[in-house]
Amino acid sequence: MTANSKIANAVYIEFVRLLYTARWPIVVVGCAMLTTGLAVAWQTRDVMMAVIGLTGMAVTLGRLALCFAFDHAVAKRPLDVETAKRWERRLAVGVISTGVCVGAFAVRCFLLSDLAAHMIAGGLVFGYCAGTTTRFSIRPWIVQASLVVSVTPAVGAALWNFDLLHVAQAVLFLLFALGGLELIDYIHATTAEQLTLRAEATRLARADALTNLPNRRHLVEHFNELAKRLARHGESFAVISLDLDFFKEANDRFGHAAGDEILRIVAGRMTDLLADDDLAARIGGDEFVVVQANVSDAAEADDLGRRIVAALSEPYAIAGEAVMLGASFGRALAPADGVTLDELLHKADEALYAVKRNRPGRVREVASGADHAPLVPAIDTLPEHDQTAPAMRPTNADAG
Structure with a gap:
């Protein structure tokens, strides 16, 4: 998911959250329909007006109950896009149902002979709109x-x-409705712009400037949210530590600009492999951390780690050369290996360094005999269970 799409999703989710903050207007409309409906019913002896007023209040109570249900759901788990869409549709049913009640209220009032009821209907329609x-x-x-x-x-x-004053009232309804459509577009565009700017500022404060991946601050926030879900629902997750092999040699040979480009490519390859609830963060140099959500067992985390290592071991087109690097990973599983970020990072780092120490074909120093030669993978064969890509060694030109 690109940064722009993430911002768009964050803005949409905030839109839905803001919809559910409108409690007082709901109460006002419901009470207005109930009191005026009962008053008109009493004045005109029209039972239907009482029914409409009571129905409007029932819809209001249902909408308030939906708002409280939303608060409860969000307290348990933050909104994602699909969940936000469901809550938006539920709220739409309530808003449109209230509109139907207002329309029915106006129709019934205008069918009565009491002009005071007509005036009340006009006031309710204008106020509601x-x-x-x-x-x-x-x-x-x-x-x-x-x-x-x-x-x-x-x-x-x-x-x-069909008299002059009622025709004038109908025209006013239409004019105010058309004016409302223009206002709708303006409010939506203005709010969207403000929320987008806020989301962009938040993203920049929580992103690594070079790779655009989440930084350590964002990693901590995401981890804390998963830790809450673990405590409440028992949803396990994994922390995977990764680093690149031969990154320093490539950086020294091709320059820091090339090293920066490699890191940006690494970020893109990692992001492409992650689910929406997963997060990859750069915590320094060529060191990365992946937090994998909803992990059922260690094998699932190992599978993601191996797929990331395979992707990072593909060639990098740098300065006209097919530069090939390796990568290694170690993982820790919550709660088996710990429940705090420091504990899990420590366990994952231990596993990572154990792999690098014990694997065949250990990383060798790259000779400087031929600076133009790319790094290529060694021919050493690793055991199937090893948590690393093939070790790297210099080309024949390097060795000579």
């Missing part, structure tokens, strides 16, 4: 659907009376 447009414009499709189901019946019912 203004509040909904202002509060929920961050998701335009929800507001647009709600305006349609509330304003369209009100316009039709006002025209049903």
Whole structure:
């Protein structure tokens, strides 16, 4: 996932979270429908108005219950994009249902002969449209659907009376609705811009400047979240330490600019292999850490480690040369090997260094006889279970 797509996802998730902060407008609309519906019912002896008012209040209570359910769900697990989409659809059902109730309220009022009821209907429609447009414009499709189901019946019912004042009222409904559509676009665009800038600033503060991978600060935050999930739900995870073989030799031979390019390529290759809940961070030099979420056993972590090592051992096109490096990894599993980041990093590093010490074909110093020659893999064969790529050795030109 690219940085831009991650920012877009973060902005969308924040949009959904903001939708669920609108508690007071929900209460206001529900109470308005209930009190005015009962008042009109009492004044006109129309039972249907009482039913509509009570229905509107029932929808309001359902929406408030949904908000509390959202708070509970988010406290247990942060939102991801797919979960946010489900919560957005649930909220949309509530907003549009309220719009239907408002439209029904207006229709019933305009069918009554009491002009005071007509005035109340107009006030409720205007108030609902203004509040909904202002509060929920961050998701335009929800507001647009709600305006349609509330304003369209009100316009039709006002025209049903077909006198000058009611026609004027219908025109006002339409004008305010069209003005609301423009306001929706403005609020959405402005909010999206602000959230994007905030997300970009947050990302830069938590990213490695060279590789754009998460830095140690982001690693700690992500680890803490997985640790909470482990404590609450028993979801195990793995910490994988990786470093490159022969990176120093390649850096010395081709220069620091080439070394920086290698690190950026490494970051891209690692990211391509990770699931959405996984994280790869650069913690210094050619040292990287991967935190793998939802790991069922050690074999699953080992499989990811081997796939990353294989990807990092592919050639790097640097300065016209096919530079080949190796990579090694060690892993630790939570909670078996620890529950804190320091404990798991220590265990993973121990495993990494044990592999580098004990493997066949240990890394040799690269001779400086031919600076133009690339690094190539050694022909040594490793045991199948070894957690490293083939060791590197100089070419024949280097040796000579």
